[in-house]
Every structure is written in structure tokens, then in C-alpha cells.
Amino acid sequence: xxxxxxxxxxxxxxGSQIAFQSAYCGFDVSAYDINDELLARAKKSFEGLAARYxxxxxxxxxxxxxxALGRIxxxxxxxxxxxxxxxxxxxxxxxxxxxxxxxxxxxAVAPEKTIFTTNSSSLLxxxxxxxxxxxxxxxxxxxxxxxxVHNTAEIMGHPGTDPDVYTAVVDFAVDIGMLPVELQKEQxxxxxxxxxxxxxxxxxxxxxxxxxxxxTIDKVWCIDKxxxxxxxxxxxxxxxxxxxxxxxxxxxxxxxxxxYVKEHYIDQGKLGQPTGEGFFxxxxxxxxxxx
Amino acid sequence: xxxxxxxxxxxxxxGSQIAFQSAYCGFDVSAYDINDELLARAKKSFEGLAARYxxxxxxxxxxxxxxALGRIxxxxxxxxxxxxxxxxxxxxxxxxxxxxxxxxxxxAVAPEKTIFTTNSSSLLxxxxxxxxxxxxxxxxxxxxxxxxVHNTAEIMGHPGTDPDVYTAVVDFAVDIGMLPVELQKEQxxxxxxxxxxxxxxxxxxxxxxxxxxxxTIDKVWCIDKxxxxxxxxxxxxxxxxxxxxxxxxxxxxxxxxxxYVKEHYIDQGKLGQPTGEGFFxxxxxxxxxxx
Numbered sequence: 001x002x003x004x005x006x007x008x009x010x011x012x013x014x015g016s017q018i019a020f021q022s023a024y025c026g027f028d029v030s031a032y033d034i035n036d037e038l039l040a041r042a043k044k045s046f047e048g049l050a051a052r053y054x055x056x057x058x059x060x061x062x063x064x065x066x067x068a069l070g071r072i073x074x075x076x077x078x079x080x081x082x083x084x085x086x087x088x089x090x091x092x093x094x095x096x097x098x099x100x101x102x103x104x105x106x107x108a109v110a111p112e113k114t115i116f117t118t119n120s121s122s123l124l125x126x127x128x129x130x131x132x133x134x135x136x137x138x139x140x141x142x143x144x145x146x147x148x149v150h151n152t153a154e155i156m157g158h159p160g161t162d163p164d165v166y167t168a169v170v171d172f173a174v175d176i177g178m179l180p181v182e183l184q185k186e187q188x189x190x191x192x193x194x195x196x197x198x199x200x201x202x203x204x205x206x207x208x209x210x211x212x213x214x215x216t217i218d219k220v221w222c223i224d225k226x227x228x229x230x231x232x233x234x235x236x237x238x239x240x241x242x243x244x245x246x247x248x249x250x251x252x253x254x255x256x257x258x259x260y261v262k263e264h265y266i267d268q269g270k271l272g273q274p275t276g277e278g279f280f281x282x283x284x285x286x287x288x289x290x291x
Numbered sequence: 292x293x294x295x296x297x298x299x300x301x302x303x304x305x306g307s308q309i310a311f312q313s314a315y316c317g318f319d320v321s322a323y324d325i326n327d328e329l330l331a332r333a334k335k336s337f338e339g340l341a342a343r344y345x346x347x348x349x350x351x352x353x354x355x356x357x358x359a360l361g362r363i364x365x366x367x368x369x370x371x372x373x374x375x376x377x378x379x380x381x382x383x384x385x386x387x388x389x390x391x392x393x394x395x396x397x398x399a400v401a402p403e404k405t406i407f408t409t410n411s412s413s414l415l416x417x418x419x420x421x422x423x424x425x426x427x428x429x430x431x432x433x434x435x436x437x438x439x440v441h442n443t444a445e446i447m448g449h450p451g452t453d454p455d456v457y458t459a460v461v462d463f464a465v466d467i468g469m470l471p472v473e474l475q476k477e478q479x480x481x482x483x484x485x486x487x488x489x490x491x492x493x494x495x496x497x498x499x500x501x502x503x504x505x506x507t508i509d510k511v512w513c514i515d516k517x518x519x520x521x522x523x524x525x526x527x528x529x530x531x532x533x534x535x536x537x538x539x540x541x542x543x544x545x546x547x548x549x550x551y552v553k554e555h556y557i558d559q560g561k562l563g564q565p566t567g568e569g570f571f572x573x574x575x576x577x578x579x580x581x582x
Binding site: 191214242 | 485491495501507508514515520
């Protein structure tokens with residue numbers, strides 16, 4: 001399953017970024033949108049992206065970012081846009097009915113070999129799989145905005161996705177410079193939004209309840225938690241304390257989380273940073289300075 | 292309300308850090324613990340902290356960190372420990388009954404002028420206020436571990452806290468190099484844990500449900516969300532999308548959050564980064580590079 005030709009459906013903010021990043025990494029990219037006006041706008045977006053890459057991406061200036069523009073072609077005819085496609089990244093608006101209609105049309109005109117990926121942020125691939133006519137060759141590959149900085153690709157199949165197709169898409173993500181995040185099952189919001197939505201919601205409650213203002217909340221978060229993931233933070237809190245917090249939750253899945261922490265860590269004497277080992281291992285403070 | 296003499300009750304991990312940071316910033320510090328063995332251990336902690344400050348804090352080497360050690364005295368008699376105290380930082384173990392008992396004893400022996408602050412991370416000041424015998428001079432000032440890096444002080448009164456006392460404590464936090472986070476009302480978990488607990492819980496669910504592993508979750512979080520607070524992230528998501536997410540929540544406080552976003556931002560055409568203004572304002576991408 002060699003991927004050389006990529007078609008991006010929809011040239012909005014993220015669609016343009018995916019198309020440009022793929023072209024920048026050497027792929028031939030067909031940019032599809034529904035009319036010539038949108039394609040003209042897309043062309044301007046790509047020129048803007050080339051300029052940003054030249055300023056912000058190491059090695060992009062002096063040719064490479066410009067060269068990427070030459071690898072992008074423009075199409076408003078779906079059949080022509082995908083006639084040579086090894087992989088499609090679908091970035092059409094976030095409406096289930098629209099996406100299903102696009103997949104029905106796409107499934108009818110695309111070559112048999114073509115892998116379909118959806119960049120949907122809120123729908124599950126299983127909701128669209130049947131419409132594609134080729135569920136085994138369909139899965140989600142989800143990008144973050146400002147793809148050249150936030151270079152993550154969350155990759156999530158549905159139960160019917162062919163494992164070899166999944167692997168080919170992971171390899172493609174690596175080839176366009178992404179960190180592939182391999183989800184083992186369908187999860188609304190993938191990894192990032194599954195964590196971010198409760199986090200932003202909690203902050204919003206503090207604002208609505210009149211506890212604190214957005215500026216202060218963001219500032220204190222950045223001082224205390226910047227560059228730290230949630231599991232690192234659990235280790236920092238200490239796993240005994242984390243257990244106490246979640247064991248008392250009214251949410252059965254959080255109580256299951258507490259039990260997991262107890263069985264896999266606390267019962268083995270791993271309490272996070274206080275003992276030097278938890279989800280991750282930590283050198284003693286002295287050792288990190290006197291190797 | 293001049294604060295010069297500080298007494299720290301309890302010389303555990305955070306108690307020692309608060310004591311040392313205060314001494315490092317020029318305050319006279321009385322370190323109290325319940326017996327001489329713990330005080331001997333505290334002395335070793337302070338020496339370890341002095342060494343870490345010398346390595347990690349700009350300007351601490353060559354005298355200042357050592358000088359801080361000379362401003363700390365050691366006490367196992369509570370009355371003597373607080374005889375000259377302008378401010379007490381109480382860092383005894385996180386058990387309500389124990390804290391109340393300590394406050395009853397403290398209230399009886401401390402001078403009238405002394406302000407009491409609790410570093411409790413999970414209790415509310417109103418739960419302890421009466422035990423102090425001086426509820427007006429009592430509030431919470433909560434620190435994060437590795438105080439010299441994570442230099443935040445969350446300051447939270449109960450309904451009976453004297454506003455002048457609150458202000459004096461905010462000033463003290465600034466004087467020991469902290470960013471004071473002023474909470475306008477009592478909030479379990481303050482700001483940081485109120486945001487971090489749902490965030491860590493969501494990550495724990497992904498692990499327990501077999502969606503993804505801790506290493507990958509932390510890595511993708513750090514790539515995509517590093518150095519970004521929750522409100523900045525709401526602006527990045529776009530406030531229309533944020534509204535859709537929280538308006539559909541089963542939690543009435545999150546639905547109130549959605550309404551707040553609509554009334555204060557969306558209805559004014561402020562959609563976050565897509566329009567350049569939301570909780571914060573954003574220069575257009577070009578402008579930030581060509582001033």
C-alpha cells in the first residue's frame with residue numbers, strides 16, 4: 001500500500017494545512033473544493049502558508065516552501081480530483097448528513113485502492129463507514145490546527161477497519177512529519193479533546209461561578225502545569241492522593257480509574273514522584289544534577 | 292499589618308519549601324514541628340533546598356541561599372514558635388480533625404495580631420474558621436510543590452475573612468516571589484486543582500478504557516497544548532464550537548458556561564481566534580510578523 005498521491009477534500013483552515021503539509025513533505029496533492037471561487041481562495045491560502053513556513057519552519061525558506069506550491073493541483077470535479085488518489089483526507093464541514101453524502105459519491109468515483117480518512121473532530125468513523133462503500137479502507141486521521149507546530153495526527157479506526165490500512169495511514173502520518181497517536185478503539189473527541197473538553201469546562205465553571213477571571217486562570221495554569229501531561233501530573237500529585245480523589249468520585253469510570261491506579265501502581269509501592277516511580281520513572285533530584 | 296516574622300507549622304515537603312522560600316526572600320522564619328527528630332530532618336531538608344536553589348535559582352549561588360538558612364529557627368514548642376509571628380502558614384497533615392485541634396491550640400497561644408493561613412489543598416477555610424478563634428484573620432494561601440519554579444500562591448478567604456487581612460496576605464505572597472491568584476469565593480481545589488482533577492480524570496478514563504497509553508497521551512498533550520491555558524484553548528477551538536459542545540452537556544453548570552460564552556462573546560461577534568478576539572485578543576498572523 002504505497003501512498004504517493006493525496007487528495008484533500010475541502011480547503012478550509014485545516015484542509016489547506018493538511019494539503020500544504022503533505023505537499024511540503026513531497027507528496028503530490030490534489031486540492032478539491034466545490035467551486036472555482038473556493039479554489040481561488042485556497043490558492044491564496046496556500047501562498048499564505050508558504051510564507052508562514054518560510055518564516056516559521058526551519059529549512060523551509062529559500063525554495064522548499066515554494067516548491068510545495070508546485071505539487072498542488074486544483075479540482076472542482078470530484079472524480080478527477082481522486083482519479084489517482086492513494087489516500088483521501090476528507091475535511092468537509094462537520095455535518096453527518098453532508099459527510100455521508102460526500103462518502104457515497106466518493107465511494108462511487110474513487111479507484112478501489114484509495115484509502116479514505118476523515119478529519120472529523122466530533123463524529124465517529126463508525127457513523128460514516130457504511131456510506132463509504134469500503135469500510136475496511138476507511139478510518140479517522142485527525143489533525144490539530146497549525147499543523148507545522150502542533151504536529152499530531154490522531155489515528156482511529158472503527159471496528160471494521162483493515163489493520164493493514166490502519167498501519168499504512170500511521171506510516172503516512174509519520175511521512176508528513178506528524179507524531180501518530182494510535183487509538184486502540186473509537187473514542188469521542190479522540191485523546192486530545194477527550195482531555196481538553198473537561199479541562200476547559202472546569203475553567204468555564206470557575207468563570208461563571210465568579211471564582212476567578214480568565215487571565216489569572218490561564219496564567220496560573222501555565223506557571224504550574226506548562227509542558228506537563230496529565231499522567232506526569234498524577235505522578236506529581238502522588239498516586240495515593242490521586243487514588244483518594246478518584247475513589248470518592250460519583251462517576252463509576254473514575255472509580256475504575258482509582259482501582260487501576262491502586263492495582264497497577266500503589267500495591268507495588270509505586271506512588272509517583274514521591275517514590276521515584278509511577279506512570280513514569282523519575283531520577284532522584286540529586287542524580288539529575290550530578291550524573 | 293506589616294509582616295516580618297513568619298512561622299511555618301509542619302516541615303513536610305511543602306512546609307519546608309514555604310519556610311525556605313520565605314527565608315530566602317528576607318523574612319525571619321520559625322519552623323515548627325512536633326518533635327526534635329522531625330526538626331533535625333527539617334534542617335537537612337533546608338540544606339538540600341539551599342543546594343537546589345544554588346543550582347536552579349538565578350542569583351542564589353555565592354551567598355544568598357546559605358544566608359536564608361541563617362534566618363530559620365527551629366521550635367517544637369508551639370507557643371514559643373509563634374510568640375513573634377505576624378503570619379502563620381499551617382502545613383500540617385490533611386486531616387480536618389487534626390487541623391481543627393491545631394487551630395484551637397494555636398488560637399490560644401498566638402498573639403492577637405497573628406494572621407493564620409492554611410496550605411490545605413482539599414479542605415475549605417470555612418471548615419476550620421471557627422476553630423481558630425479569630426475567623427477574620429484566617430484564610431487559605433496554597434502553594435504548589437517546587438515553589439521556586441511553580442511560584443503560584445492561591446489565596447482564598449471564607450465569607451468571614453477581613454478584606455484587609457486578605458490584602459495583606461496577597462502582598463506577602465508577592466513579597467516572597469509568588470504570583471498571587473486571588474479567588475473571589477471558596478472553591479474546592481482552588482483554581483489549579485479544580486481544572487486539573489477533571490483533566491487528569493479524563494486521561495485516566497482513556498487508559499482504563501484501553502484507548503491509549505500514558506506515554507502517548509502525555510506526549511500528544513504536550514505537543515498540542517503546552518504553555519496554553521484553558522481559556523486560550525477555548526479561543527483556539529473557536530467560541531461557536533465551544534458553545535455547541537457545552538450547550539449539549541448534561542451538567543447545568545456547563546450549560547451556564549455555554550450561555551455565558553454566547554452572551555459575552557458570540558453575540559458580540561467575538562468568536563475567539565477566528566475573529567481575532569474572544570477571552571483574549573489576537574493579532575492577525577501577518578501582523579505579528581510584520582509590525
